[in-house]
Amino acid sequence: MADPNEAQEIQDMDQITSTWPRPPPFYKDFTADNLARLADLKRERAETSNPPSNPSTTDPTTNNKNQDDDALLSQRLTGLPPNLRNLQPPLPPDEGAWRIFGDPYRLVQPLPKLEEGGEIRPVVASGGLLVDGERDDKHFDRATVLKRIAKSLLLNFLELVGILGQNAMDAAEKVKDIRDLFYNFHHLINEYRPHQARESLIATMQAQLDRLRAETTAIRDGKEKVERMLEGLGSLKIDQEDAAAAAAVATTAATDKGATGRGMGELEDEMWGSLVDSAV
Amino acid sequence: MGDRLTQLQDAVDELAQQFVACIHYVHRHHNLETLGPNDEIRVLPKDAEQEVDSHPAEAFKAAQVELAQDLITKEQQIEYLISILPGLDNSERDQERNIKELEDELKLAEAQHQQAIQEKKDIMSNLDEVIRSIRRP
Numbered sequence: 484m485a486d487p488n489e490a491q492e493i494q495d496m497d498q499i500t501s502t503w504p505r506p507p508p509f510y511k512d513f514t515a516d517n518l519a520r521l522a523d524l525k526r527e528r529a530e531t532s533n534p535p536s537n538p539s540t541t542d543p544t545t546n547n548k549n550q551d552d553d554a555l556l557s558q559r560l561t562g563l564p565p566n567l568r569n570l571q572p573p574l575p576p577d578e579g580a581w582r583i584f585g586d587p588y589r590l591v592q593p594l595p596k597l598e599e600g601g602e603i604r605p606v607v608a609s610g611g612l613l614v615d616g617e618r619d620d621k622h623f624d625r626a627t628v629l630k631r632i633a634k635s636l637l638l639n640f641l642e643l644v645g646i647l648g649q650n651a652m653d654a655a656e657k658v659k660d661i662r663d664l665f666y667n668f669h670h671l672i673n674e675y676r677p678h679q680a681r682e683s684l685i686a687t688m689q690a691q692l693d694r695l696r697a698e699t700t701a702i703r704d705g706k707e708k709v710e711r712m713l714e715g716l717g718s719l720k721i722d723q724e725d726a727a728a729a730a731a732v733a734t735t736a737a738t739d740k741g742a743t744g745r746g747m748g749e750l751e752d753e754m755w756g757s758l759v760d761s762a763v
Numbered sequence: 764m765g766d767r768l769t770q771l772q773d774a775v776d777e778l779a780q781q782f783v784a785c786i787h788y789v790h791r792h793h794n795l796e797t798l799g800p801n802d803e804i805r806v807l808p809k810d811a812e813q814e815v816d817s818h819p820a821e822a823f824k825a826a827q828v829e830l831a832q833d834l835i836t837k838e839q840q841i842e843y844l845i846s847i848l849p850g851l852d853n854s855e856r857d858q859e860r861n862i863k864e865l866e867d868e869l870k871l872a873e874a875q876h877q878q879a880i881q882e883k884k885d886i887m888s889n890l891d892e893v894i895r896s897i898r899r900p
Binding site: 625706710 | 785875883
């Protein structure tokens with residue numbers, strides 16, 4: 484009884500001291516057999532309960548709430564045997580909010596509006612700023628606005644230095660201006676992030692497409708090369724056979740000794756040698 | 764190095780830091796002047812904390828010029844970063860259409876790829892056969 488305990492302790496120690504956390508214990512459930520069984524079950528369930536009578540026996544709390552979801556995503560099964568339960572991911576939280584280590588998180592994270600901060604004055608009219616409005620407002624020239632703000636920042640700093648030189652008491656207003664400009668700049672950039680994400684996606688897909696095409700042509704090239712070689716080999720073989728026949732006739736005629744067996748052997752060696760040469 | 768937007772944001776933050784640094788430098792290293800005939804510059808004892816650590820006039824001037832130049836350089840960097848932001852000419856709808864097209868093309872290319880692999884396999888088995896058939900009787 485001492486040995487397993489010790490082993491357990493050592494394992495616990497490992498868990499505490501290892502740099503990275505261990506994978507969650509249910510990774511062992513993801514076997515090929517289990518996955519196949521889950522697929523089978525899904526198919527079965529889809530066939531049997533296509534009319535949405537869901538007689539699955541599970542705890543009512545999840546079942547009631549998720550019944551609509553189940554009807555929608557028929558992929559999600561309830562009442563699975565315990566060893567298959569971990570194979571399908573848990574549902575996202577119902578309220579779209581959850582807590583980890585006491586901090587609240589939300590599924591949807593809308594970009595807070597500039598005006599919500601209270602005292603920040605937006606530089607651009609908020610209609611043109613909205614990300615959703617971008618669809619209609621294609622000509623909203625973000626780059627120009629950003630460049631203008633950048634120039635304004637420099638100008639405002641110059642003014643701030645001037646004011647500080649004259650009367651430092653009046654500087655607070657200017658500092659506020661500069662702060663607002665910075666906030667506006669960052670806000671405009673953050674609004675642009677979804678756009679950039681889509682742009683990155685396009686770039687990645689394009690790269691993937693190029694790579695795939697290059698690979699395909701490379702494979703085709705290789706295939707054609709081998710085909711040509713095979714064709715060459717075929718014609719060469721016939722030539723050799725002709726030559727061999729001719730040579731065989733010649734040798735038998737020339738030697739007149741009828742040592743055909745030996746002659747054939749030599750010829751074969753010759754043939755083999757030339758074949759290997761041509762193949763190389 | 765992050766993406767361009769992050770680079771731009773970092774650059775803007777750096778500009779803000781440079782603003783602060785400029786003011787701090789001028790505030791800390793300017794010289795002292797008398798404003799009227801009755802003023803006099805009080806000399807603090809050496810070991811006490813100096814309120815102002817005056818730099819020589821030329822050094823101060825040079826530093827000011829350098830700081831100003833740095834500000835301009837940073838601003839130009841920002842403008843450059845703005846001008847190379849990805850997809851400035853594309854609207855959201857363009858992007859969506861683009862993505863859809865790429866998706867279709869990818870599927871097509873993937874099918875062609877699989878086909879090519881299959882052809883390659885066939886030819887390989889062909890070659891194998893030929894190689895095996897070449898043997899001494």
